Amino acid sequence: MASSSPAMLLLTLSILFVASVIIAVDAFSISSYHAVRNQWRQRCCAATATTSCSSSRRSTVEGPPLSTKPDYSSIHGPLGQIVDNILMSAFRTKLSERLDRSDNIIRIKDSSLATHDFAGIIELTTTMNSQYTNRTQIQEMSRDVLVSLFPPFILDRYPSWFAKPFPEFSAKMCAWATVVGGTWLMGECTVNDIPEIVDDNGGGGGGGDGKSQGVLVKRCRFLEESQCASICVNSCKIPTQNFFRHNMGLALTMTPDYETGECQFAFGKLPTEEEERLAKDTPCLMRCPSGGSMRSWHSNDRVSDENGTGSLQWLDDLRELERLIANKKEAKVQSACLLMED
Numbered sequence: 001m002a003s004s005s006p007a008m009l010l011l012t013l014s015i016l017f018v019a020s021v022i023i024a025v026d027a028f029s030i031s032s033y034h035a036v037r038n039q040w041r042q043r044c045c046a047a048t049a050t051t052s053c054s055s056s057r058r059s060t061v062e063g064p065p066l067s068t069k070p071d072y073s074s075i076h077g078p079l080g081q082i083v084d085n086i087l088m089s090a091f092r093t094k095l096s097e098r099l100d101r102s103d104n105i106i107r108i109k110d111s112s113l114a115t116h117d118f119a120g121i122i123e124l125t126t127t128m129n130s131q132y133t134n135r136t137q138i139q140e141m142s143r144d145v146l147v148s149l150f151p152p153f154i155l156d157r158y159p160s161w162f163a164k165p166f167p168e169f170s171a172k173m174c175a176w177a178t179v180v181g182g183t184w185l186m187g188e189c190t191v192n193d194i195p196e197i198v199d200d201n202g203g204g205g206g207g208g209d210g211k212s213q214g215v216l217v218k219r220c221r222f223l224e225e226s227q228c229a230s231i232c233v234n235s236c237k238i239p240t241q242n243f244f245r246h247n248m249g250l251a252l253t254m255t256p257d258y259e260t261g262e263c264q265f266a267f268g269k270l271p272t273e274e275e276e277r278l279a280k281d282t283p284c285l286m287r288c289p290s291g292g293s294m295r296s297w298h299s300n301d302r303v304s305d306e307n308g309t310g311s312l313q314w315l316d317d318l319r320e321l322e323r324l325i326a327n328k329k330e331a332k333v334q335s336a337c338l339l340m341e342d
């Protein structure tokens with residue numbers, strides 16, 4: 001009994017940290033989005049946007065109606081507004097530190113907005129996504145922010161002490177911690193069951209009985225505020241999954257639904273290659289500030305003209321997209337912001 005208490009305490013702490021990291025990552029993605037937005041708009045106009053937009057219109061997702069957009073600022077996690085503000089400020093601080101590091105190719109200055117202002121996180125995330133053309137770097141920086149939110153003694157021990165010996169318990173704890181620590185970032189969310197995980201024991205994710213191993217985000221604040229599926233994938237989904245897998249030793253699959261703004265977390269489930277390919281093959285949101293025309297820009301590392309004069313890379317991307325769409329007529333989510341193969 002006595003020996004299990006410190007372990008429980010450590011686990012609880014870890015979970016809280018994980019949750020705040022998740023939240024931070026989400027916030028990170030959203031904030032990058034707005035800054036990027038203006039640049040995208042400019043690039044969009046400069047590049048041959050019309051062709052790109054109209055050709056891939058069927059790949060555009062409308063997203064949930066603005067009229068039903070929740071007042072996110074009034075939605076708080078179980079620990080209340082004060083704790084949420086502390087988590088948001090911590091996230092923002094770590095995010096701005098990471099973006100302004102002296103060894104960065106591009107240094108991004110902190111926002112002038114208050115640290116507990118959600119728009120500040122969106123601003124930074126959007127700026128990051130607009131200034132960095134290499135998605136791998138965006139994913140790595142976002143994951144660094146998550147890592148920096150957790151004390152090293154937790155990250156050093158969590159995989160071997162908890163995630164490996166108790167994968168199912170770890171999955172349930174992380175789901176709970178995600179809700180506790182992530183509501184400020186994602187809006188309303190609840191722990192739910194992932195019945196299909198039971199069949200996934202061969203998937204290498206640790207499995208479990210699926211009960212309380214999921215988190216259902218009703219309408220993700222970070223996605224909604226950033227209005228960009230690419231930011232969602234590169235600044236939130238991929239870095240968060242990688243963080244849990246490589247730093248916490250826990251499999252996680254995040255499945256965003258761009259039509260509704262929902263996002264389903266499944267702890268203990270490794271994404272299949274097909275799922276990851278589809279995820280990277282993101283659609284553009286109808287309200288995307290660039291009208292979706294920036295998809296070739298923000299989905300392709302090779303396009304990096306600082307002056308926004310555009311390049312013909314988008315044309316190649318479009319052809320590749322059409323090829324992809326033709327190849328998977330049945331796919332539910334038709335992709336527009338394609339080719340995020342790294």
Ligand SMILES: *[C@@H]1O[C@H](CO)[C@@H](O)[C@H](O)[C@H]1NC(C)=O
Binds near residue numbers: 134135136137302
């Ligand atoms: C993108 O960044 C990653 C990691 O820094 C690097 O390995 C890769 O070569 C870069 N890709 C391009 C196209 O520059």
Ligand SMILES: *[C@@H]1O[C@H](CO)[C@@H](O)[C@H](O)[C@H]1NC(C)=O
Binds near residue numbers: 305306307309
């Ligand atoms: C961008 O503009 C600067 C100055 O206006 C110029 O020196 C540079 O060559 C341009 N870069 C590209 C890729 O066109």
